[in-house]
Every structure is written in C-alpha cells, then in structure tokens.
Amino acid sequence: MLVIARRYGQLGNRLFLFAHLIAAAKHYGVALRNPCFAEYAHLFPRMSDDLWCRYEPDSNVKSSREKTASRHASPPSLAQRTRLMHAIEIGTKTLYLARLREHPFKIIRLSKHDECDLAGNEFESAARSGRVVLLQGWRFRSDAFLMQHWASIKDFFSLGVRDRNAVDESLATARRDCDVVVGVHIRRGDYANFMDGRYYFDDACYARWMHQVREQFPGRKINFLVCTHEAIDESSFKGLSVFRGPGSAIGDMYSLAETDVMLGPPSTFTGWASFIGQAPRIELQSAEKSVALPPHVQESILSGSIQGKGTVQIVGNRLVG
Structure with a gap:
C-alpha cells in the first residue's frame, strides 16, 4: 500500500x-x-x-x-x-x-x-x-x-452532478455562435508576491494577449472564457467576445479543460486543466512577450483534432511561451 x-x-x-x-x-x-x-x-x-x-x-x-x-x-x-x-x-x-x-x-x-x-x-x-x-x-x-x-x-477525478452541470452550462454559452473558444485564466492574488510579482499581470496585458490570439484566426469567430476569482475591469476587454466561467475553483478549472486552447500564467491550475482535457495551453511568461500559436496547433484546433479527442499528449508543461 x-x-x-x-x-x-x-x-x-x-x-x-x-x-x-x-x-x-x-x-x-x-x-x-x-x-x-x-x-x-x-x-x-x-x-x-x-x-x-x-x-x-x-x-x-x-x-x-x-x-x-x-x-x-x-x-x-x-x-x-x-x-x-x-x-x-x-x-x-x-x-x-x-x-x-x-x-x-x-x-x-x-x-x-x-x-x-x-x-x-x-x-x-x-x-x-x-x-x-x-x-x-x-x-x-x-x-x-x-x-x-x-x-x-x-x-x-470526474465531477459531481452540480459541478458538471455548471461546467456544461458555461461551455455551452461560450461555444454559442463561434468557431473557437479560448480559455483565459487571470490569476493575481498570491501572485502579487510569488517570485516578486513576475507573473502578476493587469487586465490590459490579458486583453492585449487575447487580441493577439484572435488575430491568428482571421475570418473566424473567437469567444473567450475568462476564469478568475479577481475583479476585472470589463472596459479593458472592449472589442472582445468575453464570457465568464462558473466562478468556483473546480468549475473554472474543468471549464478551462474543455476550451480549445488556454492562456494563463505558469500554474498547476491550468496545468491540470490542460492535462485532464488534453487541450493545449500557453504560459504567459512576461508582459513584454507576445502570444503566437504554432501553425499546426491552429490547424488542429480548427479541425477539432485536439479538443476532446486526446490526440495531443500534455502532462502539464507549457506548449509555447
């Protein structure tokens, strides 16, 4: 034992x-x-x-x-x-x-x-x-x-009925009338002090990265599922189609797992979502860096060969930085 x-x-x-x-x-x-x-x-x-x-x-x-x-x-x-x-x-x-x-x-x-x-x-x-x-x-x-x-x-690690229903409802709303759902984990809180705030990003940073991802899918409708316990300034996300996650830690984590690709600072929170859902994630390492999806990942997302099918082996490490 x-x-x-x-x-x-x-x-x-x-x-x-x-x-x-x-x-x-x-x-x-x-x-x-x-x-x-x-x-x-x-x-x-x-x-x-x-x-x-x-x-x-x-x-x-x-x-x-x-x-x-x-x-x-x-x-x-x-x-x-x-x-x-x-x-x-x-x-x-x-x-x-x-x-x-x-x-x-x-x-x-x-x-x-x-x-x-x-x-x-x-x-x-x-x-x-x-x-x-x-x-x-x-x-x-x-x-x-x-x-x-x-x-x-x-x-x-399957969810109970209440949490499963909350995840399903959140994803159904986010997937309505769109081609790609991008999960975004906004984590601040303890990250203000972790590694001297290295991964503590403001709303403007997240919005800029979200615009960069949207631009990499020309002609496609992109919805963003934002999961966070933090208060956010909605005006920072003007021009983006933004939906909120269930709001609980487990609901947000498992909702991110069912998005097509997710963004977030280095964390086992998105690491687990990526692993359990076999969905690619981008670790946001620095406010100065841009987000770029490799072409094969873009193609896989649009063809549906990643999300929900487990065709990419992901154990919690970043896909790109």
Missing part, C-alpha cells in the same frame, strides 16, 4: 501529486491512500464519502469498499479529515526523524528539490515489497505512467 503522508500546495499541486501516484498504483497493482487530500475530497464523488481518499486498482476491491461506504450515515467532516491528515503527517515525520524508516513502515521522504522516479527500480522495489510505504514529498513523478493511465485518472 502507498500512502501520501504530507500535503503540498493547493488544488492543482495536490491533483498532480495524487494523479502521478494513482498512475504508479495502477502500474504496480497496489492500493493508494491519500488522507492529505482532505480539503478537496468533497469535490469528487469517487472519494467524497471516503475518509482515506482511497484508490484501488482492483475494481472488485473498490466495489466492495464503495458498498461499505454507502452504509455510512454521512460523509466524513472536514474536521475528521483534517485530524487524520495531521496525524499521518506528524506520525510519518516522527518515525523518519527517529530513523525508523524501514520498519514498521517504509518511508520515502523527499527534500524540496529532490525528485523520485516512480518508474525507477528503487520505487518499484518499495511498491512491490508488500509493506505500507509512506510518501512525503511533491516530486514523485512518472510522465510515462501518467499518460499511460490518463483515462483511469480522468475517471477517478
């Missing part, structure tokens, strides 16, 4: 860590527990009633677990989830510092800049050892496993 024993970052970061380890669990045929997904478990029906946020590669085991969970009077509260998360985090750290790293559990703890190759011999040996393996670190990675098991990951 693999157990994610420490939380890292917000929704996008935790989704990617969880997804990479789901892919590894699927590959090695072992169970996975992620009590450190506590704050976000309620967003996904596959784990909303499960205190441990379990992934079982064996469908028969999962079905049995779901039948048991269905008898619970109510889903776990956030307080219950948080207590378990803290207990796992503190317990694992205590064992590690006491140098009890092999017994009774196997502990793999990464420093800030370390990376663990999930396809490597060391991790495979731990996963197949038959022991409980406690994992602390963010860079547990295998892009190959991630893409190989993309369909299983997408299914596991």
Whole structure:
C-alpha cells in the first residue's frame, strides 16, 4: 500500500501529486491512500464519502469498499479529515526523524528539490515489497505512467452532478455562435508576491494577449472564457467576445479543460486543466512577450483534432511561451 503522508500546495499541486501516484498504483497493482487530500475530497464523488481518499486498482476491491461506504450515515467532516491528515503527517515525520524508516513502515521522504522516479527500480522495489510505504514529498513523478493511465485518472477525478452541470452550462454559452473558444485564466492574488510579482499581470496585458490570439484566426469567430476569482475591469476587454466561467475553483478549472486552447500564467491550475482535457495551453511568461500559436496547433484546433479527442499528449508543461 502507498500512502501520501504530507500535503503540498493547493488544488492543482495536490491533483498532480495524487494523479502521478494513482498512475504508479495502477502500474504496480497496489492500493493508494491519500488522507492529505482532505480539503478537496468533497469535490469528487469517487472519494467524497471516503475518509482515506482511497484508490484501488482492483475494481472488485473498490466495489466492495464503495458498498461499505454507502452504509455510512454521512460523509466524513472536514474536521475528521483534517485530524487524520495531521496525524499521518506528524506520525510519518516522527518515525523518519527517529530513523525508523524501514520498519514498521517504509518511508520515502523527499527534500524540496529532490525528485523520485516512480518508474525507477528503487520505487518499484518499495511498491512491490508488500509493506505500507509512506510518501512525503511533491516530486514523485512518472510522465510515462501518467499518460499511460490518463483515462483511469480522468475517471477517478470526474465531477459531481452540480459541478458538471455548471461546467456544461458555461461551455455551452461560450461555444454559442463561434468557431473557437479560448480559455483565459487571470490569476493575481498570491501572485502579487510569488517570485516578486513576475507573473502578476493587469487586465490590459490579458486583453492585449487575447487580441493577439484572435488575430491568428482571421475570418473566424473567437469567444473567450475568462476564469478568475479577481475583479476585472470589463472596459479593458472592449472589442472582445468575453464570457465568464462558473466562478468556483473546480468549475473554472474543468471549464478551462474543455476550451480549445488556454492562456494563463505558469500554474498547476491550468496545468491540470490542460492535462485532464488534453487541450493545449500557453504560459504567459512576461508582459513584454507576445502570444503566437504554432501553425499546426491552429490547424488542429480548427479541425477539432485536439479538443476532446486526446490526440495531443500534455502532462502539464507549457506548449509555447
């Protein structure tokens, strides 16, 4: 069994860590527990009633677990989830510092800049050892496993009815009477201080980039789906056909996933949207840079060979800058 024993970052970061380890669990045929997904478990029906946020590669085991969970009077509260998360985090750290790293559990703890190759011999040996393996670190990675098991990951992280309906309604509105829908993630907030505000862009910057993208589809009607928690000056977007996302973090993320191409500053938020929807994204790196889509991407978008068909393998890295 693999157990994610420490939380890292917000929704996008935790989704990617969880997804990479789901892919590894699927590959090695072992169970996975992620009590450190506590704050976000309620967003996904596959784990909303499960205190441990379990992934079982064996469908028969999962079905049995779901039948048991269905008898619970109510889903776990956030307080219950948080207590378990803290207990796992503190317990694992205590064992590690006491140098009890092999017994009774196997502990793999990464420093800030370390990376663990999930396809490597060391991790495979731990996963197949038959022991409980406690994992602390963010860079547990295998892009190959991630893409190989993309369909299983997408299914596991499918939305509930309310959020799914909000996404569908948002996309239906944005797609009305247009040829291409471009998603735009405007992120400010914490980005005012992140890397000294390097990726903190004002409305005028986003509007300029949006005009540049529109000009690359001459003769086509382009609609923009803008997703943000920030207040925006609508006058900055004059001359652009702009629609707003659902407004919730999960609704905006999954709406961006279904656009034809998305723009946004470097973030696992759009990284996850790009991965789960297999839609290309452009990372906005500098206010001084222009946005240019490669010709083959423009052609693929217009032919419909990217959006919704998974023909481009995207694991969260930028397409162009």
